[in-house]
Amino acid sequence: MEDVYQKLRVHLDNTPSGYPETESGVEIRILKQLFTKEEAELALSLVMMVEPVEAIAERAGKDPEKIKPVLIEMGRKGTLIHINRNGADSFMLLHFVVGIWEYQVNDLTKELITDFNEYVPYLIKNQQKHKTQQLRVVPVAKSVTTELNVMDYEMAENIIKMQSKIILAPCICRKEHRIMEEGCEKPLETCMVFGGGAYIYESRGIGREITQEEAIEVLHDGMKKGLVVQPSNQKKPINMCLCCGCCCQILKNIKNTEAPAKIVNSSYRAQVDEDECTGCEICVDICPMEAIEVNDETVAAVEADRCIGCGLCVPVCEFEAIGLAVKDDTERWDPPNNLVETYMKIAQEKGLF
Numbered sequence: 001m002e003d004v005y006q007k008l009r010v011h012l013d014n015t016p017s018g019y020p021e022t023e024s025g026v027e028i029r030i031l032k033q034l035f036t037k038e039e040a041e042l043a044l045s046l047v048m049m050v051e052p053v054e055a056i057a058e059r060a061g062k063d064p065e066k067i068k069p070v071l072i073e074m075g076r077k078g079t080l081i082h083i084n085r086n087g088a089d090s091f092m093l094l095h096f097v098v099g100i101w102e103y104q105v106n107d108l109t110k111e112l113i114t115d116f117n118e119y120v121p122y123l124i125k126n127q128q129k130h131k132t133q134q135l136r137v138v139p140v141a142k143s144v145t146t147e148l149n150v151m152d153y154e155m156a157e158n159i160i161k162m163q164s165k166i167i168l169a170p171c172i173c174r175k176e177h178r179i180m181e182e183g184c185e186k187p188l189e190t191c192m193v194f195g196g197g198a199y200i201y202e203s204r205g206i207g208r209e210i211t212q213e214e215a216i217e218v219l220h221d222g223m224k225k226g227l228v229v230q231p232s233n234q235k236k237p238i239n240m241c242l243c244c245g246c247c248c249q250i251l252k253n254i255k256n257t258e259a260p261a262k263i264v265n266s267s268y269r270a271q272v273d274e275d276e277c278t279g280c281e282i283c284v285d286i287c288p289m290e291a292i293e294v295n296d297e298t299v300a301a302v303e304a305d306r307c308i309g310c311g312l313c314v315p316v317c318e319f320e321a322i323g324l325a326v327k328d329d330t331e332r333w334d335p336p337n338n339l340v341e342t343y344m345k346i347a348q349e350k351g352l353f
Helices: 004-013 026-034 037-043 053-060 064-077 096-100 110-127 156-161 172-179 195-203 212-224 249-255 282-286 339-350
Strands: 081-085 088-092 166-170 189-194 208-210 228-231 239-243 268-272 292-294 300-302 322-326
Touching: 004 026, 004 037, 026 110, 037 053, 037 064, 053 064, 053 088, 064 081, 064 088, 081 195, 110 172, 110 249, 156 212, 156 228, 156 239, 166 172, 166 195, 166 212, 189 195, 189 212, 208 212, 212 228, 212 239, 268 300, 282 292
Parallel strands: none
Antiparallel strands: 081 088, 166 189, 166 208, 189 239, 228 239, 268 322, 292 300
16 A cells, blocks of 8 residues: 555645655655655645545545644644635645745754755755745846836736735744754845735744834845845746745755756846946856856856856946846746746646646
8 A cells, every 4th residue: 555645745745846766765765754644645635626524534534523723723833724704714835936835934854954955965856856846036126127018917016006905924944943953144035925825924924014114124125235136927926035045945956057048037137337347346246046157358247058147246346337128029927917827837838637
């Protein structure tokens, strides 16, 4: 009989974000730390649609009254989505990333972090197989000129202004590095969660509510400290991460590829005005992808295949010698309208249907 954790691995692998198998079995070790056997068995009866306990119980062949407390506890642990509206409980299957892992931000252990760090390259490699990613990269206003005709969903400040509720949460990547006595000293509270997701974070005691004005202050401070803006990949995002190249598991692994620009969903790339460039290298220092170098003529040059269009290099240049340019229409990224469309596109690209 196949082990319940092996079955759960396959079940999670059939979600759009995936949960690939490894030779070492580290993915099973992670599941055993997050799920009891009873919880793992129940998770097999969850789908990526919010359902009442009765529907889950029927699928699992269980008594609704007996499994409801278990499902609520799983929601508390962040291994599924639990929504309570007007006293009615409903539940939904979660991706591992982005999803289950991020909900562990308040419950990290060194053992879990060690296993996750071993596993994350497999996750990233698996996700790089499809064109549509879960996150995209957008610039802040200071990096964009008015001539670029930027859409609201393509600029970080405008994304924040769309939101009615914002929760500011700790960055799980920087937090896990600090627990392991590694990483950097960049701000910890930099992850913003919007809308319905904000209410779920709040109900679990993760993060704190902030205003739009406070969120924009966090955004601008993060930009000054070299953080890349990565909202979820929809026109109206459900979250926005401010990521550093040294701790962010996505950026770290993408940086190690030959062409990060071919993986990241972005509409811009940096370009240099050679007549204005002094070769000071400040743009070289701040670039998270090592996409810029100063050539023999002491002028900065951008490697197009490495530039992810984050725009961090633009405001630090005192000579206004570098700016963002819109990619050609064939390369410019048009994000899906909402989260459902994003996951549908990923699922189609993975051949799940």
